[in-house]
Amino acid sequence: MKLVYVVPGPIDKKELERRGEILCEWISSDVEIDIVRVEEGPASIESMYEEFLSIPATAKKIYELEQQGYDAAIIGCAGDPGIEAYREITTRMLVVGPGMSSVHAAAMLGYRFSILNASLSTIPNSYELVRKAGLIEKLASIRPLNIPVLELSNDRTATLEKLRRITERAISEDGADSIVLKCMSMGFLHLAEDLQDALGIPVINPVKTSLMASEFLVKSGLSHSNKAFLQPPKLAQCKVQSIDELYVRVNSK
Amino acid sequence: MKLVYVVPGPIDKKELERRGEILCEWISSDVEIDIVRVEEGPASIESMYEEFLSIPATAKKIYELEQQGYDAAIIGCAGDPGIEAYREITTRMLVVGPGMSSVHAAAMLGYRFSILNASLSTIPNSYELVRKAGLIEKLASIRPLNIPVLELSNDRTATLEKLRRITERAISEDGADSIVLKCMSMGFLHLAEDLQDALGIPVINPVKTSLMASEFLVKSGLSHSNKAFLQPPKLAQCKVQSIDELYVRVNSK
Amino acid sequence: MKLVYVVPGPIDKKELERRGEILCEWISSDVEIDIVRVEEGPASIESMYEEFLSIPATAKKIYELEQQGYDAAIIGCAGDPGIEAYREITTRMLVVGPGMSSVHAAAMLGYRFSILNASLSTIPNSYELVRKAGLIEKLASIRPLNIPVLELSNDRTATLEKLRRITERAISEDGADSIVLKCMSMGFLHLAEDLQDALGIPVINPVKTSLMASEFLVKSGLSHSNKAFLQPPKLAQCKVQSIDELYVRVNSK
Amino acid sequence: MKLVYVVPGPIDKKELERRGEILCEWISSDVEIDIVRVEEGPASIESMYEEFLSIPATAKKIYELEQQGYDAAIIGCAGDPGIEAYREITTRMLVVGPGMSSVHAAAMLGYRFSILNASLSTIPNSYELVRKAGLIEKLASIRPLNIPVLELSNDRTATLEKLRRITERAISEDGADSIVLKCMSMGFLHLAEDLQDALGIPVINPVKTSLMASEFLVKSGLSHSNKAFLQPPKLAQCKVQSIDELYVRVNSK
Amino acid sequence: MKLVYVVPGPIDKKELERRGEILCEWISSDVEIDIVRVEEGPASIESMYEEFLSIPATAKKIYELEQQGYDAAIIGCAGDPGIEAYREITTRMLVVGPGMSSVHAAAMLGYRFSILNASLSTIPNSYELVRKAGLIEKLASIRPLNIPVLELSNDRTATLEKLRRITERAISEDGADSIVLKCMSMGFLHLAEDLQDALGIPVINPVKTSLMASEFLVKSGLSHSNKAFLQPPKLAQCKVQSIDELYVRVNSK
Amino acid sequence: MKLVYVVPGPIDKKELERRGEILCEWISSDVEIDIVRVEEGPASIESMYEEFLSIPATAKKIYELEQQGYDAAIIGCAGDPGIEAYREITTRMLVVGPGMSSVHAAAMLGYRFSILNASLSTIPNSYELVRKAGLIEKLASIRPLNIPVLELSNDRTATLEKLRRITERAISEDGADSIVLKCMSMGFLHLAEDLQDALGIPVINPVKTSLMASEFLVKSGLSHSNKAFLQPPKLAQCKVQSIDELYVRVNSK
Structure with a gap:
């Protein structure tokens, strides 16, 4: 293949x-x-x-x-x-x-997932993507990281820490039991793996x-x-x- | 204005x-x-x-x-x-x-509308358009005319007759109480107006x-x-x- | 006409x-x-x-x-x-x-709208109205102003200020990107226009x-x-x- | 009581x-x-x-x-x-x-029910009633009997026979596994009981x-x-x- | 019978x-x-x-x-x-x-109900139960009491007090207008009746x-x-x- | 692994x-x-x-x-x-x-899928499975093969031919653009592969x-x-x- x-x-x-x-x-x-x-x-x-x-x-x-x-x-x-x-x-x-792959993976692993977006401006697209996947009932929330895509790697530790804070709120306030990182640049920074270790629930790397x-x-x-x-x-x-x-x-x- | x-x-x-x-x-x-x-x-x-x-x-x-x-x-x-x-x-x-304008007009006039598409190939787009408008519950059906857009005006009488046959099925089989013509070329041929006279229910011209x-x-x-x-x-x-x-x-x- | x-x-x-x-x-x-x-x-x-x-x-x-x-x-x-x-x-x-006209207008302008009701007692009616319009997916929230209809004009400035406070919460907490004022008396007080200027998002006057x-x-x-x-x-x-x-x-x- | x-x-x-x-x-x-x-x-x-x-x-x-x-x-x-x-x-x-009582009873007895209306003109009301009950997902279909309410008892045998024919289509074509008669006059003619015996699935008398x-x-x-x-x-x-x-x-x- | x-x-x-x-x-x-x-x-x-x-x-x-x-x-x-x-x-x-009976009773009495579960671990089951009943649109929220079933009766007053606090939040934050106690042991402790008196809205005892x-x-x-x-x-x-x-x-x- | x-x-x-x-x-x-x-x-x-x-x-x-x-x-x-x-x-x-895996695969490949069941008696389970997967909007239909699971292999050619006839109706009448065989015994008979060749659309083998x-x-x-x-x-x-x-x-x- x-x-x-x-x-x-x-x-x-x-x-x-x-x-x-x-x-x-x-x-x-x-x-x-x-x-x-x-x-x-x-x-x-x-x-x-x-x-x-x-x-x-x-x-x-x-x-x-x-x-x-x-x-x-x-x-x-x-x-x-x-x-x-x-x-x-x-x-x-x-x-x-990758968006489609990630939301279906999340749906296979739990009841409700949250999506982490790089920016506020693409939240409607993410919502639309979930709807097109037919998975709107599985969506707990979409939350923005609010870091420009091209600046995500400037301070990887700070990015990871901010991600952790926001995903914890997605879990406790929105009821998410798994997380989708919806950004390829995040994927290539191996942020999903570290976040999964920190949170103890599935965190989906869209690249992998x-x-x-x-x-x-x-x-x-x-x-x-x-x-x-x-x-x-x-x-x-x-x-x-x-x-x-x-x-x-x-x-x- | x-x-x-x-x-x-x-x-x-x-x-x-x-x-x-x-x-x-x-x-x-x-x-x-x-x-x-x-x-x-x-x-x-x-x-x-x-x-x-x-x-x-x-x-x-x-x-x-x-x-x-x-x-x-x-x-x-x-x-x-x-x-x-x-x-x-x-x-x-x-x-x-025009798509958005037409489906909201239809929704204001009755309970369920059908969409007439020029071709089969755009049915998924029409479905998506209705979903983005938030009106999926109002959609009775989407049916294709199966005449290429650039050939709609070749024989206006035949086009109108085919439209009438298909919309009558949308009414009797799918429960439509109004019709959206989803094609600007149909709109500029004044087909909606003739069809509305023939059917006695609202037919929406997307241009107008x-x-x-x-x-x-x-x-x-x-x-x-x-x-x-x-x-x-x-x-x-x-x-x-x-x-x-x-x-x-x-x-x- | x-x-x-x-x-x-x-x-x-x-x-x-x-x-x-x-x-x-x-x-x-x-x-x-x-x-x-x-x-x-x-x-x-x-x-x-x-x-x-x-x-x-x-x-x-x-x-x-x-x-x-x-x-x-x-x-x-x-x-x-x-x-x-x-x-x-x-x-x-x-x-x-006017209700129907307003919610379809809102749906044509953004992704999710909130409704401002005069009183708590009509919230179920408003919910039903949105459902009948087929637009429940577009509804961010319904919030009451809690001022009796016949007293809305007693202190227009206070009414406007209260409206502003409540709609700001609809925007930040409920995710509304447009607002429907669901009360004709509000409409005849030109409150929508002032509120739209203050908020910078569409505010729908049901009368107009x-x-x-x-x-x-x-x-x-x-x-x-x-x-x-x-x-x-x-x-x-x-x-x-x-x-x-x-x-x-x-x-x- | x-x-x-x-x-x-x-x-x-x-x-x-x-x-x-x-x-x-x-x-x-x-x-x-x-x-x-x-x-x-x-x-x-x-x-x-x-x-x-x-x-x-x-x-x-x-x-x-x-x-x-x-x-x-x-x-x-x-x-x-x-x-x-x-x-x-x-x-x-x-x-x-009675409408509300009947659709909830039907929902407790099977997966999908059909409603039999006396006339075509009240089908939208029936649809609205099911939606207000929150049970739209359980609705297989609504079919009209097309006999005026005040004439239902003129020929009880003919009424029952027509009911049977229509409900059989609701079962085989629409997938209904129970039936709601949505008309009090039908209820007082004991039609539900006879129909239930004939069909072998629950038929709900709205009066009882x-x-x-x-x-x-x-x-x-x-x-x-x-x-x-x-x-x-x-x-x-x-x-x-x-x-x-x-x-x-x-x-x- | x-x-x-x-x-x-x-x-x-x-x-x-x-x-x-x-x-x-x-x-x-x-x-x-x-x-x-x-x-x-x-x-x-x-x-x-x-x-x-x-x-x-x-x-x-x-x-x-x-x-x-x-x-x-x-x-x-x-x-x-x-x-x-x-x-x-x-x-x-x-x-x-009892679950099915209770959620349909709640749906017959108001617009939106909340479910009180004994434990967090059965929330997905409760959600599924409501979905199977076809009543997901009527569900305001599911909240856990977090007291083990076998310990509910150890201190009935404390159990009732905790129930009251949680249901009050279901009412004010989630918009519930009736409450379902989803636990038979709660039912046999007559907690629903006392809670209904305290709250002034219907509280459903699943046993009764x-x-x-x-x-x-x-x-x-x-x-x-x-x-x-x-x-x-x-x-x-x-x-x-x-x-x-x-x-x-x-x-x- | x-x-x-x-x-x-x-x-x-x-x-x-x-x-x-x-x-x-x-x-x-x-x-x-x-x-x-x-x-x-x-x-x-x-x-x-x-x-x-x-x-x-x-x-x-x-x-x-x-x-x-x-x-x-x-x-x-x-x-x-x-x-x-x-x-x-x-x-x-x-x-x-396998059920979950198959419906998510189907959802990733097209707009609407149909499920082929061995028997009528498990259609409600299949429906429930799709609902639990969150994919009800993607479901075109569920159709039964009506061959007992333990007899599927008795005459493989006849089984395949019957499958083909039924799936063709799922495509033309129900609008399916992919097919899920929901039966492991079918999967171990390699029926999906032959059916996919015959139909020209994806046919999902639940085992593989x-x-x-x-x-x-x-x-x-x-x-x-x-x-x-x-x-x-x-x-x-x-x-x-x-x-x-x-x-x-x-x-x-």
Whole structure:
């Protein structure tokens, strides 16, 4: 099995390599994984606007990756931006979102989970993500960490301490019995593992969980349903030859 | 009051003018309306992929239109693609979606409505739209017309007849007491009005309804909530100066 | 277009005229509006019992108003008492409720709204109203002002200040991103406008919003569904000649 | 224990006596029951309009009956019209609705129930009743018998046969495992008992069930919550002396 | 009518007799009641594990009791453990659960109820019970008393005082307008009655309420639906002769 | 990682070995798996009664297996009977249910899934399982195959053909875009794989999926929440020394 992890934006090359190494550590011994970045897009995703900005170029990348023979692609953003589109334009390669993987993992482990967001501005997206997963009844709360994504690693100890304080309130006030960290940058800082040790309840790392969910589904012989995510009609009816032709310009008409 | 109707893609100029004239007929005498097109994007929107493709260039257009002093912008696609993003990047100008306007109108007129989609491929989007509107309990069914958007006007009589047959089943089998046509091209063909006469129950034209909903909200002194649709943090915290800087390229880092 | 605003009880004549003047200020230039009162009923509506008391005489008035050629009638109480009955006995004239208009407006502007009630005693009615609108998922909370309706204007400054304090809690504790004032007397005191300025989020005036919602629906060519609100069978089957004959007395049998 | 059954309209005296005798047969040996009629109101209740018409005079009657010392009053209409109002104006006497009693009985006996209505026109009321009971998840379907209430007894055999055909479809097509007859006139024709024998699943007679539910709650030492159904504020604050003063006329102001 | 109350475990004989006497006081004069205990099982039920432990031996007892001619059996545990199984293996005798009886009683008396549990460990079961009853929308909260079941009677005054403090918070913070005590041992200590006097809102005693609910349903001519609770197929198809044969051992194969 | 698959009843030894071999084929190369049977219990599980019968002896087995050092135990029944109890009495070893694993897999692959049950009698259990998973909104339908579990393999071709016919109706009539086979015996007949090839949409094999879900969660560093599934209080408070002491007999008191 061959997986690919797609960072949906122009992440720094060194950080890309650091993340790639972590992925290799986490992946099962019988599985291969590559990491790629999309060369243009938002620097980080902290709003619906940036989610949408990331999609067209990432879609193109995912379309190409399917042709390179990967079994599954993992979207490198915990909001799963564009997942429905990526599933529409792939026919064989599974596309997995970390957000989706994480909330289903949480639902399998207890009665009610809370989500920890990096920022206040993406709470509605998180709420929407849970609703799309069909799991709104399992959601205890969504609480923001209020640290900019790009500054999470500036002081890892302070970040961890703030996370602990907020998740303790999610447990005692909101009734959460497991926690989802909804931010890939948190995932690559191994914060979930430390937090789980401190709290004694499951804390879900969206990076690790999305890798393992991909293995789970591919090894179960499953991919996303082509009946749920229909190919764009113009492509299905051969009115266009590739996804590139679905984007036109005034002077091209 | 000054409204602007934004076609989120490179529609033909003549058709743009025809639509503009219809809008002027429908608008109230104390309101002005302009129509603009986005110069690049999908030829029509019949998939989630095309919805997402339309958003970045349309967002830029809407951002500029706010600076030109419009009171409200109407997204010219019944799926309301990108509405959360457009609301995040505007601070004073209301952004209205025809899908949203139509399902709330339907909910105000009866107990349960059905949605008529142009194609099967957008049924999940319609379902999601109703869910985001909070109106899933009011939804009787979503049924597809299965005529490509760009071919709806080829034989208007046949289109109308097929619409009538399908909506009659929505009424008798699904329990609908009003109907939403979820397609702007249907709206500009005046199909809702003929269908309403034939069926004797409300049939909602998404174009007309989105105009009137814009008037409704602006005249009520209301705009979308800046607390619901927070400005992208990098913009709010002045880390970037405009929305353009939120999109970066690898070699720019 | 000709609208009529129906106060469902024997309001003081001078106050009726004051309200009529405000309505004329708010209405669009291409629309006419009249105000009428029902000559008997509750002095104000602060309980389910008073809601029900108001309906029979108001129904009769609305039945007559349809025959006078109005395009839409607005119920002058934010609980929309009797709306289903009024819609059953009208066949052409739209009947609009301010409660319904306000919660749909709120739902179009954000993710979650709170309702401000005059009194604790009508909270269950407000909850029921939101449920009937199909919008329970959008409801953040309902909070009471605890000032008797007939005393709201005694000290407008104090009323506004109390409103502000309570709505601020609805925002910070309940997660509301817009506010519905569910009381017509508040509406005629222009409290929504001042509160909106103070809070910076949408605050919905049920009077203004019900006027504009009536314009919205009538200009969209829509009226309530005769399939949702069936005529009373005895009337539909001509067993009685008018709604008056639906009410009988023991000695008349 | 002393119960009273209140027919909310000017029913024929002989029929009133016939019903009274049936109630006496059904009631437990340690319980007394009286039957009363309201002297004015709708001849039968087949619309929301007639529901609302019945409430003011019935409320007055129920207010008086509490003062006569009854332990519980049963509303003699399966739509439970006005129950919230009657509960607001009573402080000690329990008020029970047959609709409410029947759907809770059904919910205690199986997974999903269907409701049989006399007419199409009251289906929305039935739906609302189930929603107010909090039992919407248990509802398989609502199907109309389409026989006018006042003609149900004209041909009892034909009525029973039509009931059987429709309930069989509710079982096989809608998945019902119990049936609620939502019409008091059906109840007094003993149709539920015959239908239960024919179908082999529980069929709920709203008359018998409302009697027994009243016994159930009174013998359990329970009455409706005065915190849920608050006294009308003007009465609670002694601004009026009785419910009569809550209804005023223009010339009385 | 003849009822039987089944304690699902090896309760002390003296306590069994004390409980039997209380049941006889509460039951209606035209009804007989017996009390029996199951000779093996958990000492008290404070976890899902103990719920499940109690079921096989209790099922056998209930199977025999039906053959002795009882009209209804009441499960002597407020979690209703095993009720679906007991209903599958009985064909004529009604099986009633106190939990189910109590939450439906609460739903008939107000808008929202809270449940008081003996211990934290059974909160998920209570939540599940409400969900199975279809009444999740009516649930204000579940709060634990945190006193072991077997120690509730050690200091009745302290228990009552703690109950009062916690239920007052359920009322003021969670919006409850009635209270369900979900513990049979509380029921046999008459705590509900004292608490109801102190709080002024309905407080439901699960023991008394389950007796009266049994009378309610049996007197209404109703039993649980044999279509909802199908006989185990091996029994229905005569592949085994009694429920005993449904349990096999390795060496018996 | 070391997994154990627990058949919750006295399955035939040869069939046990056959199943064990299949498990070994499916498991990842870096994982070990054992299969064990419980020596007494139901021959197969086709009713709630048989579900409950299987739990006490299986609980004991699972309790012992934890002490033998397994990382996860898989319940060998697609109804997940007793899972809450098994999680209460384990503190480190994950307990996984195939039903739960399968519905979450389906939810990750499309919008709506249907469940194929062996028999009609377990449809309510399946419905309950989906509800407990929090996924009721994703459920298109549950349809029975109506072949006794112990006869599924008698004519594999006929079983497959019947499955295909029924799932095609689930797709076209109920709107399913993926299918869950909810029966372990079907899983060990490789029916899901053949059906998936025939239908072109995901068909979930509960056996394979539960293995892979166990790997997924264990490799993600996760186990079920000890806060959701609290230890039985008597054990937690050391009033008993082992789970055996939680089961007592009359003469032992």
